[in-house]
Amino acid sequence: MRPLVRLGLFLVSTAVFAGIFVAALFDLHPLGHADPLSATYGDLVNSLTVPERHITDAVTAVNFDFRGFDTLGEEFIMFASVLGAALLLRKHADESAGPPIDKQQGRQITLASDAVRLLSVALVSPAVLFGIYVVTHGQVTPGGGFQGGVILASAPLLIYVSGEFHSLRRVAPRWLVEAAESIGAGGYVVIGAAGLLSANAFLHNFLPLGRPGDVFSGGSVALIDLTVGLEVAGGFILLLLVFLEEVLVLRDPI
């Protein structure tokens, strides 16, 4: 299609599309004022999460308990995408790895400044600590495996910023990261199967519920948080590794 024709067709179509979308949006309830007579799914969850699940963060209750099966799928979407990126960026037989771009001859090496190095090294341990805190407190306050996992994954990124690629590879070797990601993903299924065997329903809670507001509350949700944290942290570090390897390790053009 010629660009101008395409733009014309697009603008007309999108005007119609936006028109029907807005027409539909105006049929929704007024913002912030849902019909008080019909309790939604969310209202039910809000009323059940503390009395029945001992989970004080309702969003975590939805994610890992009421709709835990969705989250299993979600976790594997991440797993499949990371595997897919690793598969696509794999080294082919006709490519050969050379030294990283910053070690090539005739290239000026720019080291990170002392301020950057100091700051990022200083931030590594707080990042790890904060990540672990967020992962383990998902059932109490906002947070959980996904958020905490991303924070944990920022620690190796800080190492990369402070030093260079090689120290990152030393701290987080590829095999370790791959194993962590797979164990995290598989662990979720194992927890689900444990529920199946103990209570006859996949992903059914099989641990004591604890006291609402405690770190050890919510039963198997706490365990799921740990596996998801492991999977997310592993997945993001693996993504970082494969992208950096693709860009930084020189290959002969085909």
Place this chain on the structure above:
Amino acid sequence: MLTPPIPVALPLLVAALLAALNRLLPRWLASTLAILTSAAVGCVAVSMLVYSRLDPIVYWFGGWVPRRGAALGIGFVIDGPGAMLVLLASILVTASLVFSTRYFDTVGTLFPSLMLIFLAAMSGFSQTGDLFNLFVFFELMSAAAFALCGYKSEEPGPLQGALNFAVTNTVGAFLILSGIGLIYGRTGALNMAQIGRALGNRADALTLVALAFIACGFLVKAAIVPFHFWLADAHAVAPAPVCVLFSGVMVELGLYAVTRVYWACFSGILEPRQGALRNLLLVFGVATALLGAVMCYAQRHLKRMLRTASVDEMDLRGRGRQIQATGALFVLGAAGLAGLPPFATFWAANMMDASARELGLHWLPWVSFAAATATAAALLRFWARVFLGWGPNVEELPTPGGHVRERPDTSGGHHRTPAAMYLPAAGLLALGLLAGLAPRLTGAAYAAAIHIQDRGAYAQRVLDMLTPYPAAVQDQPAAAGDFARGAAGLLLALAAAWMTLCWNAVRRTVGRSPIARALVGVLRAAHSGIIPDYVTWLIFGVAAFGAASLIWLR
């Protein structure tokens, strides 16, 4: 009840295991594990098919049984069609895993791992009774499929095909999610049975637009015109074992989702306007059938035309004589596509035609007949050229396929087709034949169709745990005319293939006629392989569907 989660959980667990042992597991062991897993899912699907024959299986994850008609968790609702699709997916995944043991040179455990995730996604997608869960499995299917599509990442073609596929399907996913958001805003529910109840009988802009968004999103996956552009590109570049899954089951799942969501959620609001909706969907369906047939017939790139080996028709001319067995399989497959008895496709075509006649659409059977014949003719033409060596070496008609230089997927010579490659193909054809010969097949299919359409019974079964499902239905007899049509289709297809290849006058007239050239030119320009074009067509389709439903269905 232990079985319902297995078709999802087992492949996911094994996929994680294979990925964890990426460096340690030898390749044959990884393949074997994957094949066994997939076969096990098939066995579970058969057991569910038998078990759900009279009463669908309803399974609540986490033990969250509905309270006072409100679902709290995610439920699987497994009935005949759902279990059948799981079975189909597992059969095809098993076949392509067997096929791929000889197909690729270097496979770590990543390929079987992604295939198993793909299988789990398709299983969950066919079994779930929850609208958002359907979206999650849609996305899981996509994530695995994007990566598998770009598998041969050393070449630019697969990358471009995968990009086209991924961008259009991601826009489709956002449409579905917007539709789900609108529906949740109205009903406060995500369970399909509950949504169907809550929507009641009132059709307004919100419900119609939500239906349009959700339907168009799934129609992107189903590759219905004008959302179909990605499929041809993805087929042309994806490895053959993956193509089998794309058109063998993933595309059908898109249609299944539209059917399921419509009958469970929206059939109430559109009850008085069912005829108008049918006409709207018919426009899209007939356009797809006709365009598909024309494209297929004007196509030279075989895999884009369908699937099988990665070859360009012209390059292989006459070379195929050494692999006669493969040729025979190919012809059988073409016969199946033409709807010849006793293939199961024959019965499917019969049932569609019968219902079209019941609705007074007497022209529809002829359209589907023409489309099936043209497709079979294109395949037979390929067979005649490659395996018999018919026809000249040059092509008169510029094809809407263009040329991609593809490296062969397998290494080594093509003198003999390895057993691991033709056995799965033969097995699949045999299954197609057996399914056609199975007793009470059409009766079961009719019963399934009636079950799917009964919104009230579905909701009672899922939410109130009552079992008001109706009894089984009698078989649909095939008339002599139907057999005659099947045979005539194959003959016509053969004749058309022969004419285009060997009858020079016809070849020249068709090849040089301005109409044919113009038509192919237009099609070629439309199938440009450029993402912005595809997205423009996509949004055009959504706008057309949405505006039409607001005007005619209200």
Place this chain on the structure above:
Amino acid sequence: MTHLAYCLAAWLFAVGLYGVVTSRNMVHLIICLSVVQSSTYALLLAIGYRAGAAAPVFADIPSGTPAVDPVVQALMLTDVVVEVTIMALLLALAVLAYERTGKLDPNDLGMIRG
């Protein structure tokens, strides 16, 4: 005026698509796709909003206090994770396509014409 906030979703969807269609760079196109995605965030969160209600965290407020809808927030969280990783996959494809062809303009990338 009570519905105007919802219209943000329609605007983001349309403007993101405009970016996808007019983009001259694959990476830019993928970022525009995430603008389309943010439309779904806006829609979901607006639907779950309740005037005057608290956040659905009952750690320091008693259970039973009116709170906004947690389900849409959970759906949004799912959506975020899903799309972040799909974007990573798309970017990997774009990086590779650039390495193989030296091109990033989606209009030049149509090498499998057909």
